[in-house]
Amino acid sequence: MxxxxxxxxxxxxxxxxxxxxxxxxxxxxxxxxxxxxxxxxxxxxxxxxxxxxxxxxxxxxxxxxxxxxxxxxxxxxxxxxxxxxxxxxxxxxxxxxxxxxxxxxxxxxxxxxxxxxxxxxxxxxxxxxxxxxxxxxxxxxxxxxxxxxxxxxxxxxxVIMVEVPVVTPTETLVPDFKSTFMETEPKKVTEIEVFSRDLKLQLSDYLRVDNDTVSVYLNRKLLAKDIRVSKRATIINFSLDPTLQRHEILLFAENLGQIPPNTSELLIVDGKFTHRVMIVSDKQKTAAVYLKLKSGNK
Incomplete structure (x- = not known):
């Protein structure tokens, strides 16, 4: 059969x-x-x-x-x-x-x-x-x-009974956050302790709007491509992998707009907590924000 x-x-x-x-x-x-x-x-x-x-x-x-x-x-x-x-x-x-x-x-x-x-x-x-x-x-x-x-x-x-993959700490590949990223150097802006796996990112321009464009990466994986930074916030929902102790958000400058460098305001919404970070990226350095998931939280 x-x-x-x-x-x-x-x-x-x-x-x-x-x-x-x-x-x-x-x-x-x-x-x-x-x-x-x-x-x-x-x-x-x-x-x-x-x-x-x-x-x-x-x-x-x-x-x-x-x-x-x-x-x-x-x-x-x-x-x-x-x-x-x-x-x-x-x-x-x-x-x-x-x-x-x-x-x-x-x-x-x-x-x-x-x-x-x-x-x-x-x-x-x-x-x-x-x-x-x-x-x-x-x-x-x-x-x-x-x-x-x-x-x-x-x-x-x-019927094929497919075994659902279970990711254990011994199977998890730890991302390499020390290497360069797309020919730029990741520059640490801050490190934040968060309580929830499910987070919200809001990105907007805090200075003059000059057509800055960025792409957002989580642990070197693309979250959102070619975001035009404007006064109206772009909202991105994402989840953290609980098997990783540390997570990296990169804001890569696709272009520098009319007035370099690329500037933006990043809000990270963690339940009832909101963290505000001012971001600066250019063609040599990519802004990096690191997240540490508080142990035992999901």
């Missing part, structure tokens, strides 16, 4: 002529071929369809992986084409040594015993290295959880 994974990889459904509106929530599974981080993830789509399609995708794997990305798409003949955007990453929680994929999804609609499905394939590239391809896979989605459960029940004897 075929496993669920092999069924998703090789099953073929004859698509009906497409005439359905696919707006709403879809619940399912996404596979990744051997060599990826995991063979099977929970996957959801929340879609809006008018002339074109837009919405969000959600990927989950236990408590270790939570990824939400905005997407857009269109329908051509019987195929629904959906593309996630690197600029619309809403939430990205993965183990330290994992990187999310920005996916292109091609699916077809089918109906079976009053259950509606979207089935197809995905390809993608690394969120941080757009020239690096992700290992692809397949997708099965149902309009309802009951429909998805019917699918899984039909193949209950061969």
């Amino acid at each position: 075929k496993t669920l994974l092999s069924y998703l990889l090789f099953a073929y459904f004859m698509p009906a002529a497409f005439s359905q509106n696919i707006s709403g929530k879809w619940y399912g599974k996404i596979t990744q071929q051997p060599g990826g981080y995991s063979q099977l993830y929970d996957f959801e789509l929340d879609l809006n369809q008018r002339k074109n399609i837009w919405g969000n995708s959600y990927a989950h794997l236990g408590d270790s992986v939570e990824i939400e990305i905005g997407l857009s798409g269109y329908i051509a003949k019987d195929t629904i084409h959906l593309s996630e955007s690197r600029d619309w990453v809403r939430y990205d929680k993965v183990p330290w040594n994992w990187i999310a994929c920005i996916k292109n999804i091609n699916v077809v609609y089918r109906k079976e015993n009053n259950n509606e499905y979207l089935e197809g394939r995905w390809t993608g590239v690394s969120k941080e290295l757009p020239y690096e391809k992700c290992i692809p896979g397949r997708i099965i989605l149902s309009r309802t959880i009951a429909g998805l459960n019917n699918f899984l029940l039909q193949y209950r004897d061969s």
Whole structure:
């Protein structure tokens, strides 16, 4: 008997002529071929369809992986084409040594015993290295959880039980904060003790607005790209990896604006506490703020 994974990889459904509106929530599974981080993830789509399609995708794997990305798409003949955007990453929680994929999804609609499905394939590239391809896979989605459960029940004897990755201190790779970063020297501004894993960052200009642009990195991984620093604060929500004792926020100057150097005001909101930091970066030095998660807090 075929496993669920092999069924998703090789099953073929004859698509009906497409005439359905696919707006709403879809619940399912996404596979990744051997060599990826995991063979099977929970996957959801929340879609809006008018002339074109837009919405969000959600990927989950236990408590270790939570990824939400905005997407857009269109329908051509019987195929629904959906593309996630690197600029619309809403939430990205993965183990330290994992990187999310920005996916292109091609699916077809089918109906079976009053259950509606979207089935197809995905390809993608690394969120941080757009020239690096992700290992692809397949997708099965149902309009309802009951429909998805019917699918899984039909193949209950061969469903792959994917082990959720558990990151232990011995497995955790400690980031190298001493090396240079994109040909600049990280310059420590301050170190802050925080009480919550889930934090909010607010970035705004405290001097004259002169078109400064920065990118924000957490532990050398991109959080937000090409932020135009203005009087209106840019807000970024992020989570700290509890297996790391120290975390690094870098504000890399993409350009210096009309009046060098690159200046901004950084607020780090930690529950009821707010920390204010004045930031200066240029093409030689990148401002670095270090966070220490208070032991025992989550």
